[in-house]
Amino acid sequence: MESRRTLTRPLGLAAAAATAALVLSSCSAGTGTDAGATAGEDTAIEDLKIIVPADPGGGWDQTGRALANDLEQNDLISSSQVVNVGGAGGTNGLASLATEQDPNTLMVMGYVMVGAVETNDSPNRIEDTTPIARLTEEPLVVVVPAESEYQDINDLVEDIEANGQDVSITGGSAGGVDHILAGMMLKNAGISADNLNYIPYSGGGESLAALLGNKVSAGISGVGEYAEQVKAGELRALAVSGAEAAPQIPDTPTLTEQGVDIELTNWRGVVAPGSIDGAQAEALTELVTDLQETEMWQETLETNAWADAFLAGDEFESFLTEDIENVNAILTEIGLLD
The missing domain is CATH 3.40.190.150 (Bordetella uptake gene, domain 1)
Incomplete structure (x- = not known):
């Protein structure tokens, strides 16, 4: 794996922005409003x-x-x-x-x-x-099909501990925040990462279809992506990953309220x-x-x-x-x- 690199804006962008501001200011001051308007139009x-x-x-x-x-x-x-x-x-x-x-x-x-x-x-x-x-952030939610036997987050984690990769969790792409939360839950419980059967999808619609079709044991995504199905009774929410309850599904407990020492939000x-x-x-x-x-x-x-x-x-x-x-x-x- 390559070494970490510091994020620097390409082409010396910070200095370029300052220079551009000075140039625009000088043009406006030196040649009147027409030049200033032209410069503004260039970046409008x-x-x-x-x-x-x-x-x-x-x-x-x-x-x-x-x-x-x-x-x-x-x-x-x-x-x-x-x-x-x-x-x-x-x-x-x-x-x-x-x-x-x-x-x-x-x-x-x-x-x-x-x-x-x-x-x-x-x-x-x-x-x-x-x-x-950066624009927004929101907590994640762990959900299961409405017919699932899991009633809380500990039921899910305990089944993974007992049955390993027979228990599947779907979510967004590999390495993303959904995948990270699944791995963190296992680590918190002292379960090897080898036991995680994570099924990634590139779009929320695909993971939702897998859940509604009972093709997977559980799913993780942003609260907004599953909230309507939870409210409709098509999915059951086991936990949210924020510091407090999510307003769309206020009756869903947090992970920490269920003894899982994790807080994670997606930005x-x-x-x-x-x-x-x-x-x-x-x-x-x-x-x-x-x-x-x-x-x-x-x-x-x-x-x-x-x-x-x-x-x-x-x-x-x-x-x-x-x-x-x-x-x-x-x-x-x-x-x-x-």
């Missing part, structure tokens, strides 16, 4: 491409389409194009972003991709993208191509920041029960650097990496 974003590195139906897809809708409805852009590039925990989408020529492009990503890059040994790295903003954000310059990065960051401040986006967060976890620019870059290091350590600790 009318049309936006949003890459969703997953199949339709999951949390990344929900986030990307909500982002596109709210940007348009708030007249922050004229139009948007959402493109799904599924597979390999988002690393197929990451490869697509690496060759993207349109600077007005955002890719939805998050905790899942951080782990998938490591477990898939991806040649394309998050470190090679341009960090724009999502957006990055841009690594080839863009400082002014283009600043324009995208301002666009997403403007959206975050709208009433509509705050309503979208509330509707989906996504916590507002907004970080932009340098703060998001620092967060990413630390998260990549932490996820790598966790994957190694729970046996998903050598």
Whole structure:
């Protein structure tokens, strides 16, 4: 496995952004409003491409389409194009972003991709993208088919201890946050990672179909992806992974309330191509920041029960650097990496 790299914005982006700001300021001051308007138009974003590195139906897809809708409805852009590039925990989408020529492009990503890059040994790295903003976070939920014999999280864990890989857990792509939570639950119980039979899917719709068809023993995903089926009685929620109950399924206990000493939340954000310059990065960051401040986006967060976890620019870059290091350590600790 390759050594860890520090996340640095490509092409000296931080310095480039500062230089661009100085150039724009000088042009405006030296040549009047026409020059300033022209400079602004060079980085104005009318049309936006949003890459969703997953199949339709999951949390990344929900986030990307909500982002596109709210940007348009708030007249922050004229139009948007959402493109799904599924597979390999988002690393197929990451490869697509690496060759993207349109600077007005955002890719939805998050905790899942951080782990998938490591477990898939991806040649394309998050470190090679341009960090724009962290948007949301939400807890995970562990669910089982309604007919399951498991009544709480300890029933599931005890059955894995007794029967090993005869017990299957589905979720998102290998190495992602769902897979990590499954591994952490086994480690917490002193069960070898070899006992984990994890069945990954690239889209939330596929894992849901496997659960509803009783093809797997249990499933893990973001609360928002399974909440409606839980409320309809089609799935039973055993536990949520946050510090407190999730508002969509408030009667579901947390892992810690059931003696499982784990708290884990899934975050999502957006990055841009690594080839863009400082002014283009600043324009995208301002666009997403403007959206975050709208009433509509705050309503979208509330509707989906996504916590507002907004970080932009340098703060998001620092967060990413630390998260990549932490996820790598966790994957190694729970046996998903050598």
